[in-house]
Amino acid sequence: MGKLQNATAIRKVVLASLVGATIEWYDFFLYGVVAGIVFNKLYFPASDPLVATLLAYATFAVGFITRPLGGVIFGHFGDKIGRKSMLVMTLMIMGVSTVLIGLVPTYAQIGIWAPLLLLLLRVLQGIGLGGEWGGAVLMTFEYAPAGQKGYYASLPQIGLSIGLCLASGVVGLLSYVLTDAQFMSWGWRAAFLFSFILVVIGTWIRAHIAETPDFKQVKAAKEESRLPLADMWRQSSGNVLAGMGARYIDGVFFNIFGVFSISYLTQSLHISRTDALLGVMLAALVMCFFIPLFGHLSDRIGRAKIYWIGSLLTGLSVFPAFWLLANSSGNITAIWLAIIIPFGILYASVYGPEAALFAELFAARHRYTGISFVYQFSGIFASGLTPLIAAYLLQYNQGDPALICAYVLFSGLVSAASAYWIGSRQTKAVALKDSLSIANS
Numbered sequence: 001m002g003k004l005q006n007a008t009a010i011r012k013v014v015l016a017s018l019v020g021a022t023i024e025w026y027d028f029f030l031y032g033v034v035a036g037i038v039f040n041k042l043y044f045p046a047s048d049p050l051v052a053t054l055l056a057y058a059t060f061a062v063g064f065i066t067r068p069l070g071g072v073i074f075g076h077f078g079d080k081i082g083r084k085s086m087l088v089m090t091l092m093i094m095g096v097s098t099v100l101i102g103l104v105p106t107y108a109q110i111g112i113w114a115p116l117l118l119l120l121l122r123v124l125q126g127i128g129l130g131g132e133w134g135g136a137v138l139m140t141f142e143y144a145p146a147g148q149k150g151y152y153a154s155l156p157q158i159g160l161s162i163g164l165c166l167a168s169g170v171v172g173l174l175s176y177v178l179t180d181a182q183f184m185s186w187g188w189r190a191a192f193l194f195s196f197i198l199v200v201i202g203t204w205i206r207a208h209i210a211e212t213p214d215f216k217q218v219k220a221a222k223e224e225s226r227l228p229l230a231d232m233w234r235q236s237s238g239n240v241l242a243g244m245g246a247r248y249i250d251g252v253f254f255n256i257f258g259v260f261s262i263s264y265l266t267q268s269l270h271i272s273r274t275d276a277l278l279g280v281m282l283a284a285l286v287m288c289f290f291i292p293l294f295g296h297l298s299d300r301i302g303r304a305k306i307y308w309i310g311s312l313l314t315g316l317s318v319f320p321a322f323w324l325l326a327n328s329s330g331n332i333t334a335i336w337l338a339i340i341i342p343f344g345i346l347y348a349s350v351y352g353p354e355a356a357l358f359a360e361l362f363a364a365r366h367r368y369t370g371i372s373f374v375y376q377f378s379g380i381f382a383s384g385l386t387p388l389i390a391a392y393l394l395q396y397n398q399g400d401p402a403l404i405c406a407y408v409l410f411s412g413l414v415s416a417a418s419a420y421w422i423g424s425r426q427t428k429a430v431a432l433k434d435s436l437s438i439a440n441s
Contacts, residue, residue, distance in 0.1 A: 009210065013143045014155050016209045017136040020091050021159025022166070023198045024132045027098035027125060030167040030191055031063065032259040032387070033280075037266065037273055038188045042106040043115045062119060063126035064376075064384025070130020071372030072229060078135055078368035079228040082211045082219075083142075086368075087135045088203060093128035095199030097121045102192025134372035137355035142212035142364070150303055153355040154295025158288050160351065164258055165284035170194060172277035214364040228369035232362065236370060238425075239361035243374035245418030246357070249311045250350050251382025252411040256318070256404065257283065257343040260390040268399060269325065271335065279336045286344030287351075294352030303357040304423025308416040310349030315412015317342035322401040350415070357422065382411070 070090070078086040101121045107114040136156040144152035174187040218224055225231045233240065258280060265276040298306045324338035355371075362370030393403040 016206045017139045017156040020202045021136045021156045022162045023202045025160045025163025026166045027094045061384035063122045064379045066123045066126030067130035067376040070127035071376035074131025075369030075372040090128045090132040097124035098195040102189040130376045141359045142214035150298035150356040151296040154352045161284040161287035168277040168281040175274045225365045228366040232366045232370045242418045244378035247378040248382045248411040249415035255386035260387045279339045283340045283344035290348035291352040294349045298353035303353045308419035311415035314346045315409045318405045318408040
């Protein structure tokens, strides 16, 4: 009976984490999908299209800059009060700010207040997501049985691919069924307003789950950290830096293919917006199956090993991918393959085991703060600045994506080295523990 109840509890937690994460990522990346095709025209008018696009991506980056603030705030209270209550709050913040983005008047209607309001709501989105990711993956990680933590912690990660699939799919569908004038006038707003329905469903599901066993143990033993951020840095500073380095390829690669590629395909290669969005959506669908596969393999082979090998392969894959894009001559099948293989399959080898890899870097008493800090703080340079950097490098190199590819490879090398260090340190810790056990026996 106990095993049955535990299995039921895990399924409820997985569903709550996955649905919530899907909604959060849908909200957050809907902004990224729309930034380069709508906001640059309606909210940041400029005589130079590049300047308008850079300004639109700058507000996209602001969401990543404010995510560490959300990670610290919700991580602090998640380690002191509990994971569950924080997850309900982050979902509400994300949902309300996303719906309001869909209601902001354009620059032509209210002038400078339009981009300012957009910026404010993007800040709120960043704060909400900053606390969301850590709580969602911790709920499943801390509920999961030993030997399956990589697999279960990877399940909320599917929320990223489903959220991206929904974001690009909804915008793609609206682009297909509406005229360009209708889409630019009100169609894109419908995609943001749709978030209200998702938030109502997600909040109801999250309100009916219990707190994690790990946090209950910390609470029962009265071992809650007074200042989780200070404890994290004092006890795990090396792990924090290594985790941030390991996160580099994740943020860079996702935003090259999930965000920047849409404007690159539509503006540089003159592919239709619908075809570009469909390519990203198909890659996201494929990713849904490979994320748990690599999470499962991390339980069998080792998280750090899967991660550092995946980082290298992912970083290298950008070269053939962009070569195929540039030489596709508009062939949609070739373009979709150039996105699906690196983004839908290889990227999952990093994102699948990532949650468990980071969670194991920290003790339960400051784990929410630790993984949120690593993931969100590194996201400033790894994720938020990537579309800006890519747009600049493309312009600087006169439309040749070679410098973009070099930048992605550099991030892969940094992440591979960081994950290798994490793995070697964990191996030494296990060896030391075993030797102490033998000595005491």
